[in-house]
Amino acid sequence: MAKYVEIKNHQREIFYFRLRLVISIGFVLLLLTILLTRFIYLQVARYDYYQTLSDGNRISVVPIVPNRGLILDRNGVVLAHNYSGYTLEINPRKTTDMEATISELSTLVEITPRDRRRFKKLLAERRNSETLMIRNRLSDEEVARFAAQQYRFHSVEIKARLFRDYPLGEKTAHLIGYIGRINQTDVDQLEENDLAANYRGSDYIGKTGLEQSYENELHGTTGVEQVEVDSAGRAVRMLSRKPPVSGNTLVLSIDAKLQEIAFKSFGNYRGALVAIDPNNGEVLAFVSKPGYDPSLFIDGIDTQSWDELNNSPDHPLNNRALRGQYPPGSTIKPFMALAGLFYGTRSPSHTISDPGYFMLPGSSHQYRDWKKDGHGSVDIFKSIVVSCDTYYYGLATELGIDNIFSFLSRFGFGKKTGLDLEGETSGLLPSQEWKMKRHKDKWYAGDTVSVGIGQGYNLVTPLQLAYATATLANDGVGYKPHLIREVRSSRSNENRLIEAKPAFDIKLDPAHLDLVKRAMAAVTQPGGTAAQASAGAPYHIAGKTGTAQVIAIKQGEKYDASKIDERHQDHAWFIAFAPAEQPRIALVVLAENGGHGSSTAAPIARKVLDYYLLGKVPTPLPDIVESEDAQHD
Amino acid sequence: MTRRQLWRRMTAHLDLPLLLGIGLLMLTSLLVLYSADNAGWGQPLKQMLNIAVALTCMWLIANLPLHYLMRTAVPVYLLGMILLIGVALFGEISHGARRWLNLGIVTIQPSELMKIGVPLMMAWYFEKHEATLTLKNYFIAALLLLMPVALIARQPDLGTALLISASGFYVLFLAGLSWRVMGGLFVAALASAPVLWSMLHDYQRHRILMLFDPSQDALGKGYHTIQATIAVGSGGILGKGYLNGTQTHLDFLPERTTDFIFAVYSEEFGLLGNLILLGMYLLVIGRGFVITANASTYFTRLMAGSITLTFATYAFVNMGMVSGILPVVGVPLPLVSYGGTSMLTLLLGFGMLMSIETHKQLVKT
Numbered sequence: 001m002a003k004y005v006e007i008k009n010h011q012r013e014i015f016y017f018r019l020r021l022v023i024s025i026g027f028v029l030l031l032l033t034i035l036l037t038r039f040i041y042l043q044v045a046r047y048d049y050y051q052t053l054s055d056g057n058r059i060s061v062v063p064i065v066p067n068r069g070l071i072l073d074r075n076g077v078v079l080a081h082n083y084s085g086y087t088l089e090i091n092p093r094k095t096t097d098m099e100a101t102i103s104e105l106s107t108l109v110e111i112t113p114r115d116r117r118r119f120k121k122l123l124a125e126r127r128n129s130e131t132l133m134i135r136n137r138l139s140d141e142e143v144a145r146f147a148a149q150q151y152r153f154h155s156v157e158i159k160a161r162l163f164r165d166y167p168l169g170e171k172t173a174h175l176i177g178y179i180g181r182i183n184q185t186d187v188d189q190l191e192e193n194d195l196a197a198n199y200r201g202s203d204y205i206g207k208t209g210l211e212q213s214y215e216n217e218l219h220g221t222t223g224v225e226q227v228e229v230d231s232a233g234r235a236v237r238m239l240s241r242k243p244p245v246s247g248n249t250l251v252l253s254i255d256a257k258l259q260e261i262a263f264k265s266f267g268n269y270r271g272a273l274v275a276i277d278p279n280n281g282e283v284l285a286f287v288s289k290p291g292y293d294p295s296l297f298i299d300g301i302d303t304q305s306w307d308e309l310n311n312s313p314d315h316p317l318n319n320r321a322l323r324g325q326y327p328p329g330s331t332i333k334p335f336m337a338l339a340g341l342f343y344g345t346r347s348p349s350h351t352i353s354d355p356g357y358f359m360l361p362g363s364s365h366q367y368r369d370w371k372k373d374g375h376g377s378v379d380i381f382k383s384i385v386v387s388c389d390t391y392y393y394g395l396a397t398e399l400g401i402d403n404i405f406s407f408l409s410r411f412g413f414g415k416k417t418g419l420d421l422e423g424e425t426s427g428l429l430p431s432q433e434w435k436m437k438r439h440k441d442k443w444y445a446g447d448t449v450s451v452g453i454g455q456g457y458n459l460v461t462p463l464q465l466a467y468a469t470a471t472l473a474n475d476g477v478g479y480k481p482h483l484i485r486e487v488r489s490s491r492s493n494e495n496r497l498i499e500a501k502p503a504f505d506i507k508l509d510p511a512h513l514d515l516v517k518r519a520m521a522a523v524t525q526p527g528g529t530a531a532q533a534s535a536g537a538p539y540h541i542a543g544k545t546g547t548a549q550v551i552a553i554k555q556g557e558k559y560d561a562s563k564i565d566e567r568h569q570d571h572a573w574f575i576a577f578a579p580a581e582q583p584r585i586a587l588v589v590l591a592e593n594g595g596h597g598s599s600t601a602a603p604i605a606r607k608v609l610d611y612y613l614l615g616k617v618p619t620p621l622p623d624i625v626e627s628e629d630a631q632h633d
Numbered sequence: 634m635t636r637r638q639l640w641r642r643m644t645a646h647l648d649l650p651l652l653l654g655i656g657l658l659m660l661t662s663l664l665v666l667y668s669a670d671n672a673g674w675g676q677p678l679k680q681m682l683n684i685a686v687a688l689t690c691m692w693l694i695a696n697l698p699l700h701y702l703m704r705t706a707v708p709v710y711l712l713g714m715i716l717l718i719g720v721a722l723f724g725e726i727s728h729g730a731r732r733w734l735n736l737g738i739v740t741i742q743p744s745e746l747m748k749i750g751v752p753l754m755m756a757w758y759f760e761k762h763e764a765t766l767t768l769k770n771y772f773i774a775a776l777l778l779l780m781p782v783a784l785i786a787r788q789p790d791l792g793t794a795l796l797i798s799a800s801g802f803y804v805l806f807l808a809g810l811s812w813r814v815m816g817g818l819f820v821a822a823l824a825s826a827p828v829l830w831s832m833l834h835d836y837q838r839h840r841i842l843m844l845f846d847p848s849q850d851a852l853g854k855g856y857h858t859i860q861a862t863i864a865v866g867s868g869g870i871l872g873k874g875y876l877n878g879t880q881t882h883l884d885f886l887p888e889r890t891t892d893f894i895f896a897v898y899s900e901e902f903g904l905l906g907n908l909i910l911l912g913m914y915l916l917v918i919g920r921g922f923v924i925t926a927n928a929s930t931y932f933t934r935l936m937a938g939s940i941t942l943t944f945a946t947y948a949f950v951n952m953g954m955v956s957g958i959l960p961v962v963g964v965p966l967p968l969v970s971y972g973g974t975s976m977l978t979l980l981l982g983f984g985m986l987m988s989i990e991t992h993k994q995l996v997k998t
Binding site: 017018021024025028035040043049226 | 803806807809856859862863864865866867868869870879880899903904907908911914915918922925926934938942945946949952953956957958
């Protein structure tokens with residue numbers, strides 16, 4: 001009986017399987033029928049249509065390049081836009097004697113040696129059968145003059161093109177960056193990211209700055225026209241058209257006027273300034289000085305201009321705010337003070353007696369204070385106000401490098417801030433582990449001493465220091481700095497706001513914060529190191545001056561600015577936030593080889609703060625009378 | 634042993650009707666490649682090498698007794714999964730997708746292995762639980778399918794993921810998954826589509842839309858479709874004649890030796906040629922169904938059915954894509970497109986079919 005059931009089941013199973021197999025065969029036949037129907041439709045019913053397309057006339061797919069998105073400041077001031085203009089272009093394939101053509105052209109329109117050099121470079125780099133630009137921005141008169149003589153130049157034509165323009169030029173060069181011609185590396189990159197189709201017909205791509213980091217937003221979507229062309233390649237009929245979609249508009253958090261004032265306030269100094277709204281991480285000004293003219297790069301920079309920029313001792317191409325790494329000097333002291341309070345190494349009332357130097361136990365090496373005879377009795381408040389070195393030599397030694405490392409890294413030192421620009425450097429926050437890896441040597445007590453006043457191995461970027469200052473101003477709650485406020489879609493009216501999200505909360509004791517912030521506010525009051533630059537301000541500035549040594553001074557020698565080559569003079573720092581009670585702006589000023597923070601960096605900061613908080617456009621500030629206290633940091 | 638005996642032994646496990654169909658398609662491949670290569674020998678010669686290697690592997694598999702074949706299921710599947718996870722973690726990115734794994738000497742694409750590995754594993758699983766099949770077993774088998782498919786889909790290689798899903802689904806279908814469950818799944822998939830859609834990023838939605846409307850991407854893949862459709866349509870009933878395809882020889886056709894080789898064929902041989910080609914495919918598919926119907930065990934029935942149906946699907950998807958009724962996914966025309974990997978995978982499958990057909994007497998006793 002049992003056996004009978006089994007066999008029966010087996011047969012039923014086979015039956016069901018075969019049933020399914022028959023359904024499968026039906027399925028396959030259905031697929032074949034679909035294909036056959038399609039073939040008959042294409043090859044019989046529509047044969048004439050496709051025959052025509054394939055014969056004689058052919059379809060050409062022409063890309064239509066979208067307009068690149070605009071870049072605006074927070075108030076709508078244009079920082080990058082496009083304008084249409086006429087260019088004179090030569091088709092190298094139709095030209096037999098290039099030199100003759102160019103010199104003949106130069107009798108009609110002005111062709112500068114720079115134009116010639118750029119043309120030569122384009123000629124060497126050309127990728128396909130495109131025409132190459134010899135002159136851009138032709139005036140109406142030049143266009144008319146050439147048009148009258150066009151019959152003489154069969155290989156030259158006038159084209160209307162869109163140009164990118166940066167109204168603020170060098171003042172925003174390091175921020176906005178520039179676009180440039182697409183080269184082989186860009187092509188490879190685009191293919192790698194499956195974007196090559198969208199760049200058919202595009203000549204330019206963002207190369208640095210925001211133009212580079214927001215390339216995907218700015219470029220837009222390439223449109224396409226399908227046209228029938230005859231055997232000579234002329235368009236006969238348009239078959240379909242899909243319009244291009246312009247790139248999105250970027251609205252920055254930058255205040256263009258503030259940026260301009262900050263740039264100009266540097267006078268002849270090189271340096272960097274970063275201003276951040278501590279309440280949300282929006283970057284208000286982002287200056288690296290000197291700048292350069294970004295328009296030089298758009299159509300390929302000629303060798304001579306490149307050499308001038310690249311070999312200049314001022315290094316104008318170096319983005320100091322983002323990539324420059326400097327010792328923080330005394331600007332590190334407020335953070336060190338917080339570390340001392342945090343770990344309980346120092347209490348607010350603890351005082352030391354400063355003889356003007358510090359010695360490690362069992363060593364005769366003197367770590368000198370900037371003030372030869374010392375500051376007398378110093379507590380933590382005074383240590384910030386007068387920038388007492390001796391206090392921090394001792395504090396750092398007692399804290400130890402491990403605690404210093406762990407506390408300062410919470411403020412973002414030694415790490416990239418994650419700003420939306422490419423190429424940020426991470427500075428250096430030294431640790432035992434780092435020194436072993438980098439220098440194959442153990443950490444010495446002496447290393448810690450100099451770290452305490454920001455002169456050891458530590459390096460910061462102006463951006464990093466600005467971020468740390470903003471975090472301090474906002475009571476330990478850090479916002480990741482960002483340059484973009486809003487992306488405005490060109491397609492719809494849908495705008496994407498970039499929302500501020502607290503990166504993290506350091507969770508500091510409010511009493512400690514209050515003490516350090518009060519001390520920083522006292523720095524700008526009479527008796528403090530930045531009193532002069534802050535005199536007469538109707539709001540309170542909390543700040544800290546700093547000096548970063550460029551060359552080491554030997555034991556027993558005194559730093560004498562007059563004896564040292566200008567480029568070896570100290571860098572001047574000033575960090576600040578204001579109003580001290582309810583900060584709306586936090587900033588960092590670095591003046592390279594500026595000497596003292598109080599005399600060069602602080603006045604620059606003052607002008608920026610006056611504009612931002614009072615709307616005051618600067619007139620030259622009164623000359624600074626240098627007192628001894630104000631002279632060093 | 635005489636020469637005749639040796640020959641008999643060598644060919645004992647080859648299935649002649651199947652071999653005939655495969656051989657015809659391969660000849661077509663060489664013929665079209667010669668034309669697509671602008672009457673050059675480069676690609677046809679390399680393709681001959683691909684064919685030789687693949688035929689040898691097919692012969693080896695065909696000689697493998699069925700219980701050996703079954704035993705490979707778990708290791709092949711596990712190896713495939715490990716490689717897929719390896720790709721997800723360390724894979725090389727090329728053209729925006731992470732599909733290849735660089736093993737120092739060779740770069741491999743594990744999703745190719747899974748085209749065989751997944752149905753093999755599922756058929757093995759069903760065989761193991763043949764006596765006591767419940768809904769739970771179908772569920773587990775579906776899981777065996779979905780894990781590799783999910784890994785491949787997120788590479789992202791949506792085309793391959795869908796094709797492997799199809800070959801896995803065929804196993805489930807042939808294993809007797811109830812109509813009610815299939816209907817339920819279909820409804821569930823339809824219902825969840827809007828939810829999934831709302832979870833996608835803008836750019837992902839754009840990509841999917843582009844897949845179904847090539848004119849949205851007329852500068853990229855859409856261009857291929859437009860030009861391929863012109864090639865097919867202008868072929869007419871009798872074709873433009875061998876080596877006379879203008880679309881082909883004026884370089885309008887992209888990827889004309891690989892995914893779009895059917896456009897070349899169709900332009901030169903027309904509707905008549907298409908009928909002949911469909912006939913050749915029908916020969917292979919039909920023989921596959923006969924082998925499936927005659928297969929002696931549960932495992933071999935499922936495996937043979939899935940291989941045959943998958944082969945038919947590949948052919949349909951490729952020709953449908955080239956003639957503009959299906960989105961452009963990277964599927965070669967089976968046995969005709971240039972390429973060693975797909976040739977090898979296909980012939981491994983046919984080797985299994987032959988083994989299933991020629992070893993069944995031994996199992997039946």
